[in-house]
Amino acid sequence: MTPTLAELGEAELLKRLARFAPPGQLDDDTACLGADPRPLLVNTDVLVDGIHFSDATTDAHDVGWRAVAANLSDLAASGAVSIDGITVALVAPGTTPWSWVEGVYNGISAALQQHGGTVLGGDCSSGVSRLLSVTALGRLGPLQLLRSTAQPGDVLVSSGPHGLSRLGLALLQNDPQLQATCLNASLQSQAISQHQRPRPRLDALHQLLSCKPAHLPWRAGGTDSSDGLLTAVRGLCSSSGTGARLDRKLLPKAHGWPDGDPWERWCLAGGEDFELILSLPAAWADALEQALPGCQRFGRITNNAGSVIWSDDNSPIMDEGFNHFAQG
Numbered sequence: 001m002t003p004t005l006a007e008l009g010e011a012e013l014l015k016r017l018a019r020f021a022p023p024g025q026l027d028d029d030t031a032c033l034g035a036d037p038r039p040l041l042v043n044t045d046v047l048v049d050g051i052h053f054s055d056a057t058t059d060a061h062d063v064g065w066r067a068v069a070a071n072l073s074d075l076a077a078s079g080a081v082s083i084d085g086i087t088v089a090l091v092a093p094g095t096t097p098w099s100w101v102e103g104v105y106n107g108i109s110a111a112l113q114q115h116g117g118t119v120l121g122g123d124c125s126s127g128v129s130r131l132l133s134v135t136a137l138g139r140l141g142p143l144q145l146l147r148s149t150a151q152p153g154d155v156l157v158s159s160g161p162h163g164l165s166r167l168g169l170a171l172l173q174n175d176p177q178l179q180a181t182c183l184n185a186s187l188q189s190q191a192i193s194q195h196q197r198p199r200p201r202l203d204a205l206h207q208l209l210s211c212k213p214a215h216l217p218w219r220a221g222g223t224d225s226s227d228g229l230l231t232a233v234r235g236l237c238s239s240s241g242t243g244a245r246l247d248r249k250l251l252p253k254a255h256g257w258p259d260g261d262p263w264e265r266w267c268l269a270g271g272e273d274f275e276l277i278l279s280l281p282a283a284w285a286d287a288l289e290q291a292l293p294g295c296q297r298f299g300r301i302t303n304n305a306g307s308v309i310w311s312d313d314n315s316p317i318m319d320e321g322f323n324h325f326a327q328g
Contacts, residue, residue, distance in 0.1 A: 005101065005126070006094030013124060016098070020105045021119040031120035033084055038139040040084075043074040049130035057172040060100045062196040063132065064107025070226060071136035072115055072200035073274040077224035079145045079205065080138030083117035087135045091127035104132065115200060143209060145222030147239035150279035152303040154221065156236075156244060157285050158252040159204035159276040160294045162229045163263065166270025168195025177262055187256040198274045204292055205276065211287040221279030221301075228269040230317060232277040234308055236301070240279075243307035246299035246317060268317070 005013060018026045025031065033040075045067065047053055053063050072083060088108065090101065105119075112118060117136070168191035170178055201224075212218070221240060225232040229252070233244050251267050252275070279301050280288065289295050299311065308317050 002097045002099040004094060005092060005096050005098065008098055010124065013098075013101075016102070017105060017122075017124070020109055021121075025119065026121060029121075031085075031087070033120075033137070036139055038141070039144075041075055041078050041080045041138045041140055042135065043071050043078075044133060044135040045070040045074065047132045047134075057169060058196060060103025061107035061110070064104040064109075065111045065197050066107075067104075067132045067134045068108055068111035068115070068136075069198045069200050069274060071134045072111075072117075072138075072202065073198070073224045073226060075136055075138040076200050076202045076205045077145055077222050077276055079140050079143050079222070080202075081141030081205070081209070082139045083112075083115065083202075084137040084139065085117040085120040086112070086137070087120050088122035089131075089133040089135075090122070090124045091129075091131040091133075092124075093128060093130070094126050096130065108134075115202060141205075141209060143212075143218045143220060145205075145220060145278070147221060147223050147236050149219055150221030150236045150240040150242055150301050151219075152242055152301055153282075154279040154301040155282050155285035155297050156233065156246070156299040156301065157278045157280055157288060157295060157297050158225070158229065159201045159278070159292065160273070161252045161254040161257070161267075161296070162225060162273045162275065163257065163267035163270045164191045164194035164254055165198065165272040165274075166195075166266040167191035168193070170266075181258055183258075184256050187254060190254060194273065198272065200274060201276045204295070207292045208276075208278065208284075208288055211284070211291040213283045213287055216281055216284055220281075220284065223277050225273050225275045225277050226271065228271040229273070229275075229277065230268045230308070231271075233299070236277065236279055237306060237308060240301075241305050243302040243304035243309070244299055245302055245309055245311040247311045250296065250298040252296040252298055 047067050221236050223232045223235050237244055253267055
């Protein structure tokens with residue numbers, strides 16, 4: 001039987017966690033990064049039991065993977081071309097079995113092995129519920145993606161489809177909304193994978209950098225869709241003082257995605273798809289569509305500040321993204 005954290009004690013817990021970092025990395029209270037002329041990008045994301053994961057839908061390995069993916073997605077959406085590493089803060093009740101913590105760190109290690117970086121350090125504490133806070137550090141490349149740099153006339157581009165993570169959650173929860181819909185097995189598998197093991201789109205960033213037309217400056221707007229496609233668009237518009245017109249027929253949907261409700265709503269506001277949402281000059285958007293499979297243009301930035309509307313009838317788009325402080 002696996003021991004609990006209370007039975008292990010802090011010293012033994014830290015000793016066991018040290019094997020997930022380079023030798024000697026956790027011996028001291030600080031991590032030392034080598035000199036690098038590139039600016040350092042830093043991001044922190046928190047996963048809370050009952051809000052961002054549960055035992056019913058997410059095993060321990062996937063909790064660790066998702067914690068890394070959420071942070072690296074933000075780094076990719078800011079222009080990070082390499083990952084230095086992460087720090088991990090773990091809060092859990094003393095009754096938590098070691099096997100769960102070990103699974104979380106195995107997931108963290110698997111994600112870092114695939115996308116880059118190492119465990120640089122962290123902290124552990126007892127608490128009333130499980131919580132994982134990860135801080136990621138990466139190095140900026142030639143393009144800093146900012147929400148504030150979107151400009152009227154830019155094309156809105158998504159690095160991939162939306163709604164899959166929300167569908168994956170619905171499948172794992174046997175959501176009654178799915179009872180009347182026949183979904184193909186491939187879409188179901190893709191959705192569950194996207195929910196449990198999302199991928200930060202560092203690959204899409206590298207394609208964006210490599211396909212820039214030579215005559216264009218290094219200027220693009222960008223964010224990620226962790227809180228939903230519509231929230232990402234609104235974030236670009238709010239920070240840049242612009243608006244947007246979205247094309248219903250061009251919304252970034254997976255192959256086989258049904259029409260109607262809740263499918264359009266899940267595409268717009270499902271959240272946790274972790275795709276890049278980019279505001280690009282038309283020539284750059286053309287080049288990216290050629291270079292990146294699954295990339296989809298779905299609208300344009302306008303000079304009508306704060307207005308996010310449908311292009312077919314100019315009606316406002318009302319769906320909301322994920323609200324971290326919503327009740328219930």
